[in-house]
Structure formats: structure tokens, C-alpha cells
Amino acid sequence: MAKIQDLLSEVLLAGDEVASGATVKPSANFNADNDAVMLIRAVETKGIDEHTIIDILTQRSNAQRQDIAFAFEKRAKKKLEDVLNGALKDPLKAVILGLMKTPAMYDAVEMKKAVKGLGTNEATLIEILCSRSNKEIEEMNKAYQEVNKKNMVNDINDDTSGDFSKLLCALAKGTRPEPSNVEDHELIDSDAKVLNEATKQKKGMDTAKWISILTERNIPHLRKVFQRYNVYSPRSINESIKDDISKDLRCNLLALVQCIQSTPEFFADKLSPIAKNDLKRDVLTRIMVSRCEIDLIPIRKEFKKKTGKSLYQCIKAATKDDYERVLLALCGGDD
Template sequence: MADVHNMMAQVCLTGDELCDGATVKPFVDFVVEEDAAALQKALETKGLDEHTIIDILTKRSNAQRQDIAFAFEKKTKRNLEEILDYALSDHLRSVILALMKTPAKYDAGEIKGAVKGLGTNEDTLIEILCSRTNKQIQDMSKAYQELYKKDMIKDIRDDTSQNFRELLTALAQGSRSEPSNVVDNELIDSDARELYAAGEKKAKPDVGKWITIMTKRSIPHLQRVFGRYKSYSSCDMIESIKHGVKADLRTTFLGLVQCIQNKPEFFNDKLCQSTIKRSVLSRIMVSRSEIDLQYIKKEFKKKTGQTLHQYLTVSTKGDYQRVVLALCGGDD
């Protein structure tokens, strides 16, 4: 099942493609002019009609939200994002503005936030760069250049160091092989042997070899490689990384391998962290709602015994709760 989930995530990105794992899908009876007018009325209502704003924007696909923003500006001569930024408060503002950005611009903004200022938010870099497809990374890089007039890869390199930098840089290239119908059993065996030889058979792992294989090969190929790896080692790939790699580099490799093996499980584990930040929760709910949040919900229920809907009902409140529950979909 993990193979199916990951293949769906490869071909089903965002926009109006219909994803089996999506909780937010294109609104069938979409009339952009009506939505633009309803949002204008909600924003001009005394006291602000947050419920209408939330109900419209969480029940439209990202592509439909872009159409709404265009129609709104054409109708009012005002920028919808700027008005929402001014009108909304606190956490509601951040999640609604995230919904209004294209996926590429949203990810670019998250990367920028992770590398600017003092310190680096390694967890954000790892989450985004390990989980996005080639196209998503390439679109994100273009958006980064457009928004900040800087090269995303250079900013990542300047803010990180040593092997951690090399791994993130390789991921940020977005240049791994695309899935193929051809199964190269000889290369699968060769890659598995090379990963084993570069890791467990050395006192100090040959990280460069791991980086090359894990960032250049296609996802289905690597899933087979990791299965083959166990015929050479008494440990699986996850255990080998835990034993042989330290600090941020270990966290990145673990995230990468988990994303390759079962991406919904990777995001579920982040949701299950006892101290999950609201910004991380928002990013997962927004970025995965049109891709594989339905699969993430299944992993969550399997691991915790409760539905994600139940968890969000208890752990969030107010208008923010209304947004994340809408993105979550039903209580299943």
C-alpha cells in the first residue's frame, strides 16, 4: 500500500487533478464570480464574517482559490491576500494566507523562513526537501527566485554545513530519476550492496555514496533497493542510519528514507509528536490536503486509536479549529 501512496503523490500534485488521497477537491459547482462577491461581502461586514471566509476557502482547490483571488481583484481593484492579511487575526491569518498561496510560493516562503536570520530551522528544511517531488522542488525554486531575487540552493548552502549541507543541496536540485516501468534488478542489487558497503562495513559511513544513491534514484527503485538491502544486512535501512549517522544528518536521512518507504507515515509521525508546533500542523494540513491527507488520516488512526478529526477537535479551538477540521475532511 505504501508503494501506491507514494506513486499517487508522484503523479498527483495540486491544482484540479483528482487525488484519491485528497481531503480537499475541486468544488463541483464552482462559480468564481459568486465566491468573489461572497468574500467581498464577508470582508465588508461589520465585525467580519470569518465563517464565510473559512467555508469558501477550505472547500475550494488551490487552483480555484487562485481564480477567486484574480476575480476579486478584478472586481474590487484590491488584492485579496493583502486584505485578508490586514483583516484576520493571529493563527487564523497564517493558515488562511497559506491556503491562498500557490503550493510553490508557500513552500518557497517556508524555506525562506527556515534559513533567514539567526539559526536554521532544520526540521522545516528536512520536511519539505525530503517529501516533495522533482516538479514541486523545481517549481519551489523558481518561486523562491521570483519572490526573493535569490537562489534557493545557495541560501540553503550558506545556512548549513558539512554533510548535512551536501544532502540538503542534493535534494534541493530536484533531479532524482522519474519512475519507470522498467525494473532494473541488476542496479537494485548493486545499489543495495553499495549502500551496505558504504555504511555498516565501514567504521565511518561513506555518506557521499548514500547521498548519491538516495537523491538520484527514483522512489519505486529505492523502495526495492531498501527491500534488497536486508538480504545483505541484519538491519534494515532505518536501523543502519540510526546506528551509523549522527545529529541533523541522521534526522535528514531518516526522514528521507521514511518518505521513500511511506510518505503518509512520515507526516503522521510529525502529527503525533507531543509538542507539535501550530505552524507545523498548519503546513501539513495545507500542503497535504490536496495530495494524501486521507492516507495520513488512516496512519494516524492506526497508530493512535483515534481519528485525526477527534485529535484536532480536542487540541485546537475557535476559527483555527474550523479551518483545520474543514481541511481534515470527515471523522473517519
Template sequence: MAMVSEFLGQLSLNTCQEATYPTVVPAKDFDADKDAARIETAIKTKGVDEHAIIDILTKRTYSQRRDIAFAYERRAKKDMITALKGALSGSLEPVILGLMKSTAQYDASEIRGSIKGLGTDEEVLIEFLCSRSNSELVEIKKVYKELFKKDLDKDVAGDTSGNFAKLLLALIQTKRTDPSCVIDYEKIDEDARALYNAGVGTKGTDVATWISIMSERSVPHLQKVFDRYKNYSPYDMQESIRKEVKGDLEKSFLTLVQCFENKQLYFANRLSEGMKGKGAKEKVVTRIMVSRCEVDLMKIRTEFKAHNGQSLYKTITEHTKGDYQRALLSLCGGDD
């Protein structure tokens, strides 16, 4: 029974009242016992009834899935996550098992997976740490400690190095100021000049200044800073980053700036890239669909359609198949 207590034992509540734009919302007339019975039947069915599992779990919020898991354990005398793991396979398995975690639990688990064992998946680290808000990172740090009995900053420090490590650790420290109703034009100008003088405006790059400003200022402030930056530099902030730094540090700064400017467009572009060419880059697509379905996937859908000329729903239909496709389309929440 360890799995349920580990991932479902505590329903984390985020106290920050940030607006959300989910595609997965609470099911009306929800009956955990009825859903648990249907899932038990689906798992016991010869060949497994994946459709029933998908139709239930992709249309319930995390708190509702959590109630289903406890109801399942009461009736079946076994852990639902373990049962699902044994019943599912292929691309569908990580989607369904991912949905059995809260958003913060999922993020923490994916980060842990990227640094555990030999080698580090820098792409995953960058995606999660550079795209999450301060409040999300606070929750991820807390849940990471609960799940793995380790400190996120120590694990990241042990698996990264140089300025890349310094940037990630600065983000994990969650020193970003909250948005203010007062617009400080003097500070905006000061930060814009500092970014220019630390990069394009001098020989070499003062990365520490970039890290400090981009990890400590509020997002609305930084949006105005990047706009003001164009008064000093012949390049915008993203072009300046490409000229000044390379490798994982470049990718990290670019991800930060893209998320400051339009986070949902960043995710829409990641989904678009993940579904280009032959077959989807399933890990990327799965990560975004699972981690954002109760956060802002509705807005990501809007950005996807605006910048790709066709809906996310239609793109998923063209580039995926089978039960995996069915699950993603259900999480997508409809066509645009």
C-alpha cells in the same frame, strides 16, 4: 496590488501526471464573483465573519481561490490577500494566507522563511526538501526563483554546512531517475551492498555514497534496495542511519527513508507528534494540512487512522479549538 500579482499572477501547472489524493477538490457550481462578494461582506462585518471566510476558502481549490481573489480585486478595488491579512489574526491567519498560494508557492515560501534572517530552521528545511518528489522540487525551484529572485541552491548552501548541506543540495539538483518498468535486480543488490559497505559494514561512514544513492535512484528502486539491504546488515536502513550519523544529517536521512517507504505515513506521524501533549505544535500541523490538502491528505488521513487508532478529524477536534480548529477540520475533509 503587488500581493495578488506576486502569489496569484501565474497558475503553475505541474506536467507530471502523479496520482493525487486531495481532500480539497474543485467546488461544484463555482461562482467566483459570488464568493468574492461574500468574502468582502465577511471582512467588512464588525468583528469579521471568520466562519464565512473559512467555509469558502477551505472548500475551494487554489485555482478557484485565485479566481476569487481577482474577482474581489475587481469589485473592491483592493487586494484580497492584504485585506485578509488585515482582518485575520492568531492561528487562523497563516492557514488562510497559506491557502492563497499554490502548493509550490507555499512550499517555496516556507523554505524561504526557514533560512531568511538570523538562524536557520533546519526542521522546516528537512521536512520540505526530504519529503518532496522530484517533480515537486523542480516546481519549487522555479517558483522560488520567481518569488524571491534568488536561487534555492545558493540560499541553502549559504545557510547550511558539511554533509547536511551536501545532502540537501544533492536533492535540490533533482537528479533522481524516473521509475522504470524494468526491475534491475543486479543494480538493487549492488546498491544494497554499497549502502552496507559505506556504513555498518565498515569503520566510519562513507556519507557521500549514501547521498549519491539516496538522491539519484528512483523511489521504487530504493524500496527494493532497502529490502535487499537486510540480507547484508543485521539492522534495517533506519536503524543503520541512527547508528552511523547524528544531528540534522540523521534527521534528513531518516526523513528520506521514511518518505521512500511510505510518505503518507511520514506525514501522519508528523501530525500525530504535532498534536501530542498540551496544545498542538501549530506550525507543523498548519504546514502539513495546508501543503498537502490538494496533494495527498486523503491518504495521510487513512495512514493516521491505521496507526493511531483514531481519526485525524477526531484528533484535531481534541487538540485544537476555535476558528483554527474549524479551518483544519474543513481541510481534513471529513471523519474516517
């Protein structure tokens, strides 16, 4: 069990600050075998005991859920994920099955859904790739290869085109430099100047330079670049993108810049339509599942700032039944 927890902890963005932002944390009195027994009873109950399934799986960390799955299969001779898939109905099923996957596997599945079939879900691709660390992207690539027997970067390249494809492929490689203790003031100034000059090209904005800098610099460095940008331009970095970037890349670069500036604010924006009961269910499910063990508390705070409403109350108003119950459990409280 400890080995699984160690591996998963490496995938998180790291540190006490991240852990303190989680709404779902490891259960202190955890016993995988006891949980497995309770889940066996829950799925064998006439009509299925959804409440027990929700109460157990939303109060355990992902590492603990993997141990429960192992204990369940040992006892029941069936895979827990397969049993839950057959026993539950959407939208509850989508949340529970998402919780049962490792973070890397969940991201890999969501990425595959976004690139397969007719039309690409650009918003999903950019959401995941903008907000994951190098380690998370590395693990996602491995999981994608394992499940699909294909290279994720190649699939993205085949399914997208132009500058958007270049941006996604650069992010999907997960090669952004890690933060450094040394602040390179000359490079900060140079990058800010290059970004500004790239907006003044007669033939249109030099998007290649923007993509290069935004994907090949570490996050703290880029935050300083965005601040320095105002020395060379009367407009903010966001205003320049809105004014000068072509429509097909504009929203994606804005999402990337916002995620670099503040990941919780980025996700609060993604969730904000729920305040008007106008949020797609798959987006709500994915964010709640993928962020509950990372930074859902700061996301909740940013959501309250933006909408004047609590995420908890908005979920209550926009959902119902077991889907409401599971999302409120992941939300972790009212603000």
C-alpha cells in the same frame, strides 16, 4: 480558469490515486465572481465574517482560489491576499493566507522562513524537500527566485554545512530520475551492497555514498534497494542509519528514507505529537495546508494506526475557535 487548473494539476504528484487522497477538491458548482462578492461582504462586515471566509476557501481547490482572487481584485480594486492579511488574526490568518498561495509559492515562503535569521529550521527544510516531486521542486525553485531574487539552492548551501548541506542541496535541485518501467535488478543489488559496505568503514560511515544513492535513484528503485538491503545486513535500513550515522545527519536520513517508503506514514509521524497535545502550530498548519489537496486521507489513516486516535478528534482537542474550524474543514472528516 482551465489553464490555471491544468498548470496546478501538473504540480501534484499525479494521477487518480493522488486525487482520491485529497480532502479538498474542486467545487462542482463553482462561480468565482459569486465567491468574490461573498468575500467582499465578509471582509466589509463589522467584526469580519470569518465563518464565510473559511467556508468558501476550504471548499475550493487551489486553482479555484486563484480565480476567486482575480475576480475579487477586479471588483474590489484590492488584492484578496492583502485584504485577508489585514482583516484576520493568527493562527487563522496563517492557514487562510497559506491556502491563497499556489503550492509552489507556499513552499517557497516556508523554505525562506526556514533558512533566514538566526538558526536553520532543519526539520522544515527536510520535510519539504523529502516529500516533493521533481516538478514540485522545480516550481518551488522558480517561486523562490521570483519572491526573494535569490537562488534557493545557493541560500540553502550558504545557511547549512557538512553532509546535511550536501543532502539538502542534492534534493533541492530536483533532479532525481523519474520512475521507469524497467527494473534494473543488477543496480538494485549493487546499491544495496554499496549501502551496506558504506556502514562498515573504519573511519566511520561513508555518508557520501548514502547521500548519492538516496538522492540519485528513483523512488520505486529505492524501495527495492531497501528490501534487498536485508540480504546483506542483519539490520533494516532504518536500524543501520540509527546505529551508524552521526547525530547531525541521522534524523534527516531517517526522514528521507521514511518518506521514500511511505509519504503518508512520514506525515502521520510528523503529526503524531498532536495526539498528546504536543504539536507545534506552524507544523500543523503547514501539513494541513500543503497536503489537503494531495494525500490527507491516507495520512489520516496512518495517523489512526499510529496513535489509535483520529486526526479530526485530536485537532478538536488541541485547537479552538476559528483555527479549529478551518483545520477541521481541511481535515475533511472523522475516522
